[in-house]
Amino acid sequence: MAQITLPWTPKDPEKLRAYRAKAVKLLFGLALLQLLTAGALYTVFSIGVPARIEDWKVIVVVLGVLGPAAGFGACFLGGLAVILYRQIGAFLRLPWVAFVLFCGGVVGACLLVWAHALLFDFTKHMLEKPIGTTEVATDLLGSGLVAPLTVREIYSEIRSVIPQPLAAYLLWPLQFDLVRDLVALAGIIGFVSIVPVFGIWWERKVAGRIQSRLGPMRVGGWHGWLQSPADGLKLIFKEDFIPPEGDRILFRLAPYLTFVPAICAFIALPFAGAYVFRDLDVALLFILAMLGIEVVGVILAGWASNNKWSVYGAMREACQMVSYEIPMGMSLLIPVMTVGTLRLTAIADAQGDGFHSWLLFRNPFCFVAFFCYYVAALASCKRAPFDLPESESELVAGFHTEYSGFRWSLFFFGEYAAMFIVSGLAVILFLGGWKSPFPESWALQTGGPWYQDFVARVLNGMLLKEGPILFILKAAFLYYVQLWVRWTLPRIRIDQVLYGCVQVLLPLTMLVLLGNTFWILATKHLELGWVDTLDTIFHAALVILGYILVIGMIAIAAYGYMNRRRLVGTLAVDHLPGA
Amino acid sequence: MNSPVEAISFYVFAAVTLGSAVGIVLSKNIVRAATCLLGTLGGVACLYFVLHANLLAAIQLIVYAGGTLILIVFGVMLTSKSPWAQFSPTRGQVAAAVVVAAMLAFSMCSLMLSADWSRPSGSLLESPKVAEVGKMLLTDYLVPFEVASVILLVVMIGAAYLARPEK
Numbered sequence: 141m142a143q144i145t146l147p148w149t150p151k152d153p154e155k156l157r158a159y160r161a162k163a164v165k166l167l168f169g170l171a172l173l174q175l176l177t178a179g180a181l182y183t184v185f186s187i188g189v190p191a192r193i194e195d196w197k198v199i200v201v202v203l204g205v206l207g208p209a210a211g212f213g214a215c216f217l218g219g220l221a222v223i224l225y226r227q228i229g230a231f232l233r234l235p236w237v238a239f240v241l242f243c244g245g246v247v248g249a250c251l252l253v254w255a256h257a258l259l260f261d262f263t264k265h266m267l268e269k270p271i272g273t274t275e276v277a278t279d280l281l282g283s284g285l286v287a288p289l290t291v292r293e294i295y296s297e298i299r300s301v302i303p304q305p306l307a308a309y310l311l312w313p314l315q316f317d318l319v320r321d322l323v324a325l326a327g328i329i330g331f332v333s334i335v336p337v338f339g340i341w342w343e344r345k346v347a348g349r350i351q352s353r354l355g356p357m358r359v360g361g362w363h364g365w366l367q368s369p370a371d372g373l374k375l376i377f378k379e380d381f382i383p384p385e386g387d388r389i390l391f392r393l394a395p396y397l398t399f400v401p402a403i404c405a406f407i408a409l410p411f412a413g414a415y416v417f418r419d420l421d422v423a424l425l426f427i428l429a430m431l432g433i434e435v436v437g438v439i440l441a442g443w444a445s446n447n448k449w450s451v452y453g454a455m456r457e458a459c460q461m462v463s464y465e466i467p468m469g470m471s472l473l474i475p476v477m478t479v480g481t482l483r484l485t486a487i488a489d490a491q492g493d494g495f496h497s498w499l500l501f502r503n504p505f506c507f508v509a510f511f512c513y514y515v516a517a518l519a520s521c522k523r524a525p526f527d528l529p530e531s532e533s534e535l536v537a538g539f540h541t542e543y544s545g546f547r548w549s550l551f552f553f554g555e556y557a558a559m560f561i562v563s564g565l566a567v568i569l570f571l572g573g574w575k576s577p578f579p580e581s582w583a584l585q586t587g588g589p590w591y592q593d594f595v596a597r598v599l600n601g602m603l604l605k606e607g608p609i610l611f612i613l614k615a616a617f618l619y620y621v622q623l624w625v626r627w628t629l630p631r632i633r634i635d636q637v638l639y640g641c642v643q644v645l646l647p648l649t650m651l652v653l654l655g656n657t658f659w660i661l662a663t664k665h666l667e668l669g670w671v672d673t674l675d676t677i678f679h680a681a682l683v684i685l686g687y688i689l690v691i692g693m694i695a696i697a698a699y700g701y702m703n704r705r706r707l708v709g710t711l712a713v714d715h716l717p718g719a
Numbered sequence: 720m721n722s723p724v725e726a727i728s729f730y731v732f733a734a735v736t737l738g739s740a741v742g743i744v745l746s747k748n749i750v751r752a753a754t755c756l757l758g759t760l761g762g763v764a765c766l767y768f769v770l771h772a773n774l775l776a777a778i779q780l781i782v783y784a785g786g787t788l789i790l791i792v793f794g795v796m797l798t799s800k801s802p803w804a805q806f807s808p809t810r811g812q813v814a815a816a817v818v819v820a821a822m823l824a825f826s827m828c829s830l831m832l833s834a835d836w837s838r839p840s841g842s843l844l845e846s847p848k849v850a851e852v853g854k855m856l857l858t859d860y861l862v863p864f865e866v867a868s869v870i871l872l873v874v875m876i877g878a879a880y881l882a883r884p885e886k
Contacts, residue, residue, distance in 0.1 A: 390754060397757075421849060425777035432785025436757060439792050443750055451796065458793045462786070482849050 167219045170212045177209045238362035324417045328406045336556035337368040343623050350627040352708045378545035383445055386542065390444035395543070395550035397437030402557035405430035409564055410485050411608040412574040423484040424476065427565060428469060431520060434554060435461040438522075438529065441551070442539035453538030456634055457529035460519055463641040464526075468516035470649040474509040474656045475499045475569040484565075488573025492606070495577040500570040501682040503663075503675065505656035510570045512649050514618075517562035519637070521555060524626035528634050563618035567611060571618075574611035576604050728769050736762030747807075749795045753788060760784045774849050 231237060341356065345363065348355025356364030382391055408423040410416035420426055435457060442454020476482055478499060479490045491497045499506050519526040530538030540551050567573060576583075583605035584596035601607035632640070662671045700707060739758025746752045760783045767776035808816070856864050 387748075387751070390751065393754070420773055422773045422777045425774070425781060429777050429780035429785055432781055432789075433757075433761075435785070435789055436754075436792070439789065439796075440750070440754060443792070443796060455793070455796060458789055458796075462789055462793070465785070480850070 163219070167216055171216050173212055177212075235362050238365065242362055242365050328417060329403065332403050332406060332553070332557050335560050336553045337372065339556045339559070339619065340371075340552070341365060341368045342620075343626075346620070346623045347627045349708065350624075372549065375545050375549045380545045380547070381542070383447065383542050386446040387444040390440050391542075392547070394437045394441035394444060395547040395554075397440060398434050398554035399437075399550045399557075401430040401433040401437075402554045402561065405561050406557070408484070409561060410488070410568065410573075411611050412606060413485060413489070415574075415608045416485065419483065419485055422482050424472060424482045424487075424565070424569075427561060428465075428472070431558060431561065432461070432465060434558060437554070438539050438551075441543065442529075445539075445542035447542050449535040449537070449541045450539050453529040453531075453535050453541070457522060457539060460522070460526065460528060460634075460637055460641075463638060464516045464519040464645075467512055467641060467645040467649045468520055470646075470653050471509040471513040471516065472565070472569060473653060474506055477656055477660060478502055478506060484568050484573075488568050488575065491572045492575045492580060494575075494579035494582075495572075495686065496579075496679075496683050498570065498572040498686075501679060501686055503656070503659055504678055504682065505652045505659060506570065507682055507685075508652050509649070509656070510566065512645055512652065513570075514566060514621075516641075516645060517566065518622060518625065519641070521558050521562055521622075523555075523559065523622055525629040525632050526637055527626075527631060528637060531631055533631075559619055559622055560615060563615040563622070564611070566618055567614040571614055574608060575606045576610055578604055580605070725769060729766065732762045732765040732769065736766065750792060753792050753795065756791070757784055757788055760788065774852060 341364070344367070345355040347353075356367035358364055359366040359370045382388055405427045407417045408420045408426045410419065410423070416423075438457045439454045442450040442452075442457070445451075475487060479487045481487060487499075491499050495501075500510050501507065522529050528538075529535075530540065532538075535541070540548055543551065583600050602609050659675075662668060663675050736759050739755040739762065742755035743752045743759065746755060760779065764776045764779040764784065767773075767779060
């Protein structure tokens with residue numbers, strides 16, 4: 141059994157014993173401190189919870205008490221986890237245990253998302269009215285329970301249901317927007333950190349399969365699923381090199397200029413109707429702006445490195461982005477025109493009635509616009525075949541040649557986050573967003589006994605109606621297509637990139653934009669019978685085409701699976717689960 | 720300003736805007752000046768967000784921060800002889816700049832002193848509807864809108880003329 145050694149663990153056994161004793165003392169001290177904090181909190185709240193608490197007091201409570209308490213708790217749990225891992229680490233690395241852990245982690249994350257939604261849904265219903273008003277709320281749960289509005293009311297209500305008063309304190313912070321925003325921000329940052337970590341592992345596995353290799357297999361037991369966190373640790377401990385002849389300040393600034401806008405774009409990207417940090421009325425424009433600002437970081441990185449390969453990469457990025465932004469924006473205008481709003485939640489709501497109502501199949505122009513958008517989005521994320529800015533066969537590593545360690549990894553966080561954002565935009569604008577592919581009438585009725593309600597909600601959220609899980613699945617599919625494209629197509633030359641934009645994509649999107657304008661004018665504003673008939677025929681034809689595409693894709697995948705030994709060879713196949 | 724959070728964010732973003740504006744003027748390196756320009760443009764966009772002018776803020780970010788700024792940096796990279804191009808203004812240029820700046824400062828100060836700073840009666844909480852802005856652009860303000868497009872078209876034709884190969 142391999143002992144894990146942390147970098148700061150002393151080598152000398154005598155010192156190690158003292159170090160361990162000190163660590164244990166520290167952990168217990170922290171735990172005691174946390175208990176004391178919890179006790180103090182409890183006493184303070186038992187004396188009396190004021191009915192109306194100003195925002196600043198919440199800030200004091202959150203920053204002054206809950207923050208340190210959470211920190212101590214995290215330290216304590218981390219220490220416990222290290223101790224636990226030392227004891228059962230070998231067991232965890234068994235392949236089947238690792239597989240179960242991985243699947244359990246995914247399912248657990250889904251359930252956590254869903255539970256979080258329920259909790260906020262519940263508190264939102266409970267506390268929709270402004271705090272402190274005395275209006276009597278409506279009967280919510282069908283149980284005669286009148287929604288309590290003030291903290292005191294919540295307290296007494298919950299005490300009447302549950303004997304422990306602790307639940308009231310746990311619910312109490314949820315009524316403040318600030319706390320809700322903090323939770324949502326933590327969720328966004330967590331998601332943006334997990335997407336690249338998981339995405340890079342996935343990309344390496346897909347690349348391996350496409351090239352008849354295995355991809356990462358060692359770290360973590362099951363199919364190397366811990367490879368990316370291990371790489372991340374390695375990157376943090378790497379030497380942090382800054383070229384002495386470069387521009388130090390801009391060199392340090394550039395990675396943040398790529399990474400921060402990518403996180404900011406998630407502020408306006410809705411994961412489902414209620415799962416959006418700020419439901420902006422100009423959400424689409426905001427996200428496009430953030431994707432545009434990302435380029436500034438890449439250009440500055442190339443320039444500040446004072447390296448000719450870096451500057452070449454930066455110049456390529458600049459001209460590629462500036463030219464592909466135009467077809468990308470114009471093809472996004474088509475769903476905006478069809479629905480008539482820039483609010484992403486409204487655009488997704490307009491395509492709620494199943495597969496047939498998706499904007500992709502609304503009319504031929506939308507259908508073409510989707511593919512134009514996807515190509516332009518690939519170029520704007522600098523993904524292959526458009527990865528000229530970092531083409532490793534010509535420019536060493538392009539704009540990030542001189543970067544290493546954590547700053548280098550920030551570029552990749554930015555790139556993979558941007559990949560998810562453009563996929564998510566495509567899903568919201570063309571593929572029905574977080575709505576299920578099945579018609580609305582298929583959704584199960586909620587209500588009834590709690591177990592039926594639970595099952596109905598889970599099925600609705602995962603498959604039949606709407607929910608963030610559906611959105612993430614659809615976006616993950618488009619993300620997967622980006623990986624396919626990267627590992628199957630050769631890189632094109634820079635003149636071909638610019639020719640493709642200015643002479644092919646740009647005229648095409650302009651034509652589609654013009655066509656869509658006339659189409660909307662004809663179908664919505666002129667009362668022409670034959671136009672409506674034509675619209676119906678085209679809609680039906682496109683839906684049938686969509687069915688053919690889906691069935692064809694499944695058929696090809698099934699064919700590939702049947703003939704997997706002939707196609708990829710036994711080496712890669714024998715390690716597949718279920719081979 | 721309805722809440723302390725709004726007031727604090729106003730002052731923070733105003734400080735960012737002004738600070739990076741000072742940076743533009745003081746830095747001698749062109750690319751650093753352009754980076755400071757990003758701070759100014761972004762700070763102004765954030766001020767628009769604080770004032771609930773979401774459309775204006777997003778357009779500011781797309782057009783100026785995402786488009787114009789990149790073109791500036793791109794132009795500097797393509798045209799400068801050395802990567803560390805420096806501003807070295809002559810005395811005459813400094814004098815001209817001082818005169819222009821003084822005139823601008825004078826006119827802005829006189830404008831600000833004569834302005835009516837009372838609060839508008841309407842609420843600032845609601846962002847104006849994007850559709851209304853679009854409708855106004857295509858009805859009441861159609862002529863200025865079209866004139867602006869014609870000017871841009873002229874610029875584009877001029878740029879294409881300058882850039883085309885000699886025959």
